[in-house]
Amino acid sequence: MTLARVGYLGAEGSFSHEAVLTLTGSQPVACSSIGDVLAGVAEGSLATGLVPLENAIEGTVSATIDGLVFDHDLVIEREVVLPIHLHLLARAGVTLERVTQVSSYVHALAQVRGFLAGLPDVIIDETTSTSQAAREVAGSPEPWAAVGSAIAGSLFGLDIIAADIADHPGNATRFVEVGRGDIPAPTGNDRTSIVCFQDADRPGSLYGILGRFAARDINLTKLESRPTKLGLGDYCFVIEFDGHVGDDIVADCLADLQAHLVRVKFLGSYPVTGEGSVNRREEVGEARRAAAQWISALRGRIRH
Numbered sequence: 228m229t230l231a232r233v234g235y236l237g238a239e240g241s242f243s244h245e246a247v248l249t250l251t252g253s254q255p256v257a258c259s260s261i262g263d264v265l266a267g268v269a270e271g272s273l274a275t276g277l278v279p280l281e282n283a284i285e286g287t288v289s290a291t292i293d294g295l296v297f298d299h300d301l302v303i304e305r306e307v308v309l310p311i312h313l314h315l316l317a318r319a320g321v322t323l324e325r326v327t328q329v330s331s332y333v334h335a336l337a338q339v340r341g342f343l344a345g346l347p348d349v350i351i352d353e354t355t356s357t358s359q360a361a362r363e364v365a366g367s368p369e370p371w372a373a374v375g376s377a378i379a380g381s382l383f384g385l386d387i388i389a390a391d392i393a394d395h396p397g398n399a400t401r402f403v404e405v406g407r408g409d410i411p412a413p414t415g416n417d418r419t420s421i422v423c424f425q426d427a428d429r430p431g432s433l434y435g436i437l438g439r440f441a442a443r444d445i446n447l448t449k450l451e452s453r454p455t456k457l458g459l460g461d462y463c464f465v466i467e468f469d470g471h472v473g474d475d476i477v478a479d480c481l482a483d484l485q486a487h488l489v490r491v492k493f494l495g496s497y498p499v500t501g502e503g504s505v506n507r508r509e510e511v512g513e514a515r516r517a518a519a520q521w522i523s524a525l526r527g528r529i530r531h
Contacts, residue, residue, distance in 0.1 A: 230254035231274035233404070234264040240358035240379030246309045246402045247277045259355070261290040262298075268405055269299045275406040277307065282400045284393075285334050287451060291403075292465060295494055296422050296453060301405040303420055303495030311398040313339055315389035316361055316380040317372040323388050328352055330360035331374035339374055342392040361385060403497075410472065411497050417471040418448065420494035423464045423484065424455070432488070433464065439483050440468060443476050444515065471496040 230253055236243040237257025247255045256273060258264045267273035278291045295301060313335055317326065329336075329343060330352040336343070343351060354360040360373035365383040372388065373379070380387055425432050440447055449467035470477040473496065485491045 232256050232272070234258045234267045234273040234276040236261055236264060236278065236356065238356060238358045238362065240361055240376065240382040241356045242309060242311060242376055242400060243277065243279060243356075243402070244358065245376055245378050246279075246307050246400070249307055249309075250277065250404070261288070262294055265291075265294040265299050265301065265405065268301055268407060271407070275304065275404050277402050277404050280306075280401050280403045282311070282334065283398050284338050284395055292451075292453065295405065296463065296465065296492065297456065301407060302410060302493075303403045303497050304406050304408075304411055305404045305497050306418070306499055307402040307404070308500045309400050309402060311338075311393070311400055312377065312391055313374055313393045313398075314377060314380065314387045315342075315372050315392055316375050316383075316385040317364060317370070317388045318384075319386055321370045321372065321386075321388065323372075325370040326372045326388075327369065328371045329374060330354050330363060330371065332357045332360065335374045338393050338395070338398060341394040342389070358382075403495075405495075410495065413471040413473040413496070414498045416499055417469070417496055418467055418499045419470055419472055419477060419496040420465070420467045421481065422453075422492040422494060423466060423488075424490040424492070425463070435488050436464065436466075436484065439480050439488070440466075443480050445470055445477065445480060465494075 233247055233250060233253040234256045235247040235258065237259065239257060244255060247253065258267060261278050264273070264276035264278050268276040279288045280291050281287050326346065326349055328350040329346065331354060333353050335357050336351060336353065343349070354363065357373070357375035358379050361375045361379040361383045364371045364373040365385055373385070377387065423436055446469040447466060448469060451465045452462040453465055455461045455463050472478055472481065472493070481491060
């Protein structure tokens with residue numbers, strides 16, 4: 228069996244590595260940056276790539292969304308939601324009281340600000356990834372520590388000297404697998420992501436976009452503006468919503484947007500985690516059926 232080469236933000240032991248290990252039939256390939264993952268998929272050296280899109284604490288991962296919006300024509304095929312547990316890792320024998328430097332990726336450090344505030348004399352060092360920090364700590368004779376995952380500690384032979392040190396419990400990162408190929412078939416529990424580029428900045432333009440979704444009872448799950456990089460004040464809108472482009476109502480909405488209001492870039496329709504969208508769509512479907520029956524009954528009373 229030939230395994231598909233799936234790129235991820237390396238090195239080994241990163242949260243991206245942990246996420247890519249959940250994909251069956253894949254050969255994880257470490258890349259030095261999110262841009263390298265996306266470029267590898269676009270040029271064909273990677274079958275797909277798994278990249279972080281959103282963190283529950285830090286929000287959107289700019290390198291991923293900008294790469295998908297502006298740099299490459301790739302399609303999101305699925306999402307993976309990974310709970311994030313951050314630990315303080317050190318070599319055997321190093322205690323918390325002895326630590327002189329704490330290293331990690333900038334997003335990880337931001338998520339443990341409260342814990343680090345209790346170590347006022349410790350030097351804070353930013354690295355390219357949580358796994359890189361663990362590797363450096365493992366290879367140094369100094370009493371250093373790294374903020375990272377349990378898998379990184381296990382991989383580099385480090386002990387957890389302080390567990391679950393994040394400021395906010397329940398943190399998670401949403402990863403998306405992107406490829407060059409076909410759109411996954413509808414599952415009934417799907418999300419669609421698009422980008423809307425305005426032809427001109429005029430009053431009511433965003434309202435006009437959102438009104439197309441509201442008129443069709445399509446539930447938006449995310450709306451975010453991004454600078455287009457063409458000039459100060461020039462923005463596009465990244466929109467995520469329940470449903471699949473294979474659904475007639477979604478297809479009609481996208482066609483309406485493309486024809487009348489904006490230029491739309493399609494980022495993907497893909498299965499999602501959880502059952503919220505299924506329940507919501509069932510409620511909307513029942514409401515629309517009831518409304519159709521009401522209209523039919525009224526029209527049946529028209530005098531001929």
